[in-house]
Structures are given as C-alpha cells and as structure tokens.
Amino acid sequence: MINKLIAKIQKTHAPIVVGLDPMMNYIPEFIQKKAFEEYGETLEGAAEAIWQYNKGIIDATCDLIPAVKPQIAMYEQFGIEGLKAYKKTIDYCHEKDLVVIGDIKRGDIGSTSAAYAVGHLGKVQVGTKSYAGFDEDFATVNPYLGSDGVKPFIDVCKEEKKGLFILVKTSNPSSGEFQDRQIDGRPLYELVGEKVAQWGEEHMGDTYSYIGAVVGATYPEMGKVLRKLMPKTFILVPGYGAQGGKGADLVHFFNEDGLGAIVNSSRGIIAAYKQEKYARYGEANYADASRQAVLDMIEDIDGALQNR
C-alpha cells in the first residue's frame, strides 16, 4: 500500500491528504436541513449529514489527491450511526481509488492491539468465513505501550499489504509534556522515532517502509531531526493550515527525492468555504471551495519543495 500511496503522490504531484474530520458546524445548513427532514434531529440524521457533506468533498477533490484521512473520533461521537458514516466514507473513497488512512490512534496490549488491527486493517474470522470490519489502508497507532502493542498491527499489515503511521511527535501544543522529556540526553520522541525506523527497516515497500510515523507540522525543527533519523520512513504531517503549519516550514519533512512525507489538512480544506479567502464560493458551493483549497495547498507545498 505504501507503493500505491507513493505512485499516487507522484501522479498527482500532491504529497497531501485531506482530513475528513466533519464537525456539525462545518456542514452547510442546506445539507443538515435535508438530512434532518429525512431522519429527524437524530444520530441517523447527523450521520446522513456527515456522509452527504463528505461525499461532496470527495467528489470535488478525488482527482487531485492521493489519499484521505478520516478521523474516526468525529464519527464515533455519534455512536453506531456515526461509525456507519465512517465506514460508508471509507468504502466510497475506495470506489474513487483513494488511499484511506484511518486516523484511529489505537494501541493496547498485544492481544487487544491484534483485535484492533484485524478490525481496521485485516479480516476477522467468523466460523469458516472472514470479513473486513472497517478496511482502511493505513491506520495511525499510539506507541505508549511499546513493541508488543505495535507488533500485531505490523503483522496484519504484512499479511494484507497495508501500512501504519505511528505517533512520534504530535502536533498539539502540549505534545512536549511527555514526548519532549530528555532521556539520556535525547527527547522521548527521538527514541520513539528510532524504534519506528527499526520496525520500518524490516518492513519495506519498494523505496519506503510501510511503517510510517506521525510528526506534527507545528514542530518543523523536530521534523528536520526526525527526517534524518528515519530516512526510509514516510511521515504523515498533521497540523498544516488551521493548526499553524505552512508549506515553507515543511520542506525538511521531505527527503531529497521530494518524497517521504504526506501533509494533512482537515479544517483548512473541508471547511474552506468558511474562510474569508474562499467566501466567494458560498455555502452552496462548499465543495468547490474545498477543491480550490486543495489546489492552493498543492501549490504552497509543491512551490516550497521546488524552492528548497
């Protein structure tokens, strides 16, 4: 799957991923109204609104981008109905041949991580049959429990030719509270990064490993160090745009080959129509605003890479 992701990045010239993290207040009134008319102000109604909203964005951007990253929490907050919209979104993105990175940040003791891995990336056995529960192509994983919490994910990836992005340095303001603490003169995130690189070396695609890392756009200096520490690791970079990162800050997340990173934007793309910059599109054309925001983001990042 890492080979497919890279091929698609090269084809689209877009090392970016659209974060499908729908919040009710992003969703245009007319979509909410229609969904509530059909299902009432219920969890089903919310799920329908989310799904229609996503579909519009996917349709408007799928030819420009290699991948999407739905954040499962934004669906899970609406319970079972929300998760149905999550699954529907994954399936629709696959129809459009997009790579789907499930931003699930799971991680537990071995047997439990195995269950998550099977449910999200693999197939679960039921009697003599087997089924894919959610069927993302990549998943994000939390490393706090150490190797035996990560290995079951790697095992399933090997079998299913899928991939992971393991949290190394997250984009949020307080990520340093534990991740930056010094251990033998080096921050914890470096030790985690080193571990990710080790796991990755044993699980290589053609040029990059299918065991990737998450490093926040909001910490470009740390990204620079981690890039060198994990040369064969693909880095998923959240925090572009709304969280503060800019294209010029991000060049050091990439290798000299112009690859090695994929930058996520969520709000900045999916709620673009709410920004002054794209206000001319209006709510009714929110998907066109998203398309334009994708084009602008590609230009920003591609431009920065060319001027590095």
Added chain:
Amino acid sequence: MINKLIAKIQKTHAPIVVGLDPMMNYIPEFIQKKAFEEYGETLEGAAEAIWQYNKGIIDATCDLIPAVKPQIAMYEQFGIEGLKAYKKTIDYCHEKDLVVIGDIKRGDIGSTSAAYAVGHLGKVQVGTKSYAGFDEDFATVNPYLGSDGVKPFIDVCKEEKKGLFILVKTSNPSSGEFQDRQIDGRPLYELVGEKVAQWGEEHMGDTYSYIGAVVGATYPEMGKVLRKLMPKTFILVPGYGAQGGKGADLVHFFNEDGLGAIVNSSRGIIAAYKQEKYARYGEANYADASRQAVLDMIEDIDGALQNR
C-alpha cells in the same frame, strides 16, 4: 460516579471488575451454533454470539461485582455489528446497575479528544437535541499527547459526573520500552502518575478523585511506588490471573482504608470454564464457572488484603 463505584465496592466487598473481552474461541459452541443458525456465519452472527455470551456472564455475576470493563477492541474487530454488541452490553450492564468502565484507550489532540469524550462519556448535540453515543461511566485514556489531549475528557467527566482511568504503567511485557525510561532520574510512568495525581486533585469525589490511573498487576513494585505518589487516585489494575498477577502481589495497590484500587480479570473469569480448575462445570454451564471464578477472585484479593 467514583462515589458510586466506591459504594458498590464497599457493599459487595469486591474491589474487582470483570473484563468483558469476548473472543470467539472463548464462546461455547452451543452459543455460536445458535447465533450462526439465526444469522449465518456473518458479522451479525458473531455479534449475536458475543452478546448472548456476555449476557450469560453478566446475569451470573452481577450481584457479586461492582463493575465491568468491556474492552472495545474485542467488539470493534467485528466492525459496526460488533460495536452494536458493545453498546447492547453497556446498556444491559446499566440495567443491572453495574458501573461500566469502557476500556477504549482513546487519546488525541484537543478537539479530537473532545469528540471521543462526548461520544463515550457525554452527549453529542444534533440540532436542538442531544444524544449519548456509547454512554460508559468511565473510560480509559492514553496520555501520550499530554494535557491538552486529556483535558477534554476531564471536562466532560465534570459535567456528566463520570470518570477516567489514565494509562500510567501498563501490564504488558514491553510496557517498559518507553514507560520505564529514566527522565531526571525517574521513570516516565512516575511523571505520568504525578500528572494524573495533579489532574485528580482538582477533580475530587468524596474521598477519591474521579480521575484514576491504570497500573498493571504485573508490576507490583511499581504499583507500590505509584500508590504513594497518587494517594487520592483510584487505580485500575489489569493483568490479574491470566496475565500473571496474584492477590498477594496486589495489596500495595490499595490504601490502608482497603480502597483505592479495583482489580480487573478478563479471561480468568469469562473463560473460566476452560480452566482445569472449573472444568467440572462444562461448556453448558460456562456462566456458573464464571460466577465461581469471581467468588474465588474475591476471596483471593480480600484474603490478601486482610493478611497484609
């Protein structure tokens, strides 16, 4: 909710929690057969088998125990249908007046943690209405992202009078890989524990905080240190029985008042009928075997507490 948990522990004399972590190979043949006859070898069939299996155990043990801890991964692996069984299990446990600890180990950047918190412990807004998605009483939380990943959970707990157990030192063999690393001469898990105690002090129930910690039974010496470091923190202790912990090892997780900890057993209770010790019950009476295993666990832990 911490007050209710403590009251129930005092009433049952059972500082224990039953981990409802169903695996297909734990579920008696006759339950699987019936479910598959009705729904086929499908995800619905698996979910029905899980639910019937859980129901048997809950009915057989609910008068003895204060709480259950369903591990969401074991349901999530069966996709949407599995999660329906998770929700059904939560609702049924509430009918039986059990405290439900959702072992979800979520944790993300602020806005995302807020969505998880709302979905599992709070209520989500849909137009003018609000709904509880999963409605557990407590949730486990991963601290790797630091304060701003934890605070949204605390905020929802405050509003809803619910609680958390934050991972400090997990029970798995490789938990030390990052958690034990020395920072200024002290292991990371101690720093996390100190933080949990701080968060907890600001969010007190009558005698203990509703911000608890997870510390594995498999690390009793560390439990001893953490007990002192977090005097008002309730500790959820996984890893009893199948993972290796024993009653006598666990006394130091408790305070002098006999409170302050709740010990989880999953496999050891729910698949008791598979152990030689309870083989006499047979598959057909798997729930009676679970009841006896609960009684034995209470005796083991209560005995150890009385002999401390």
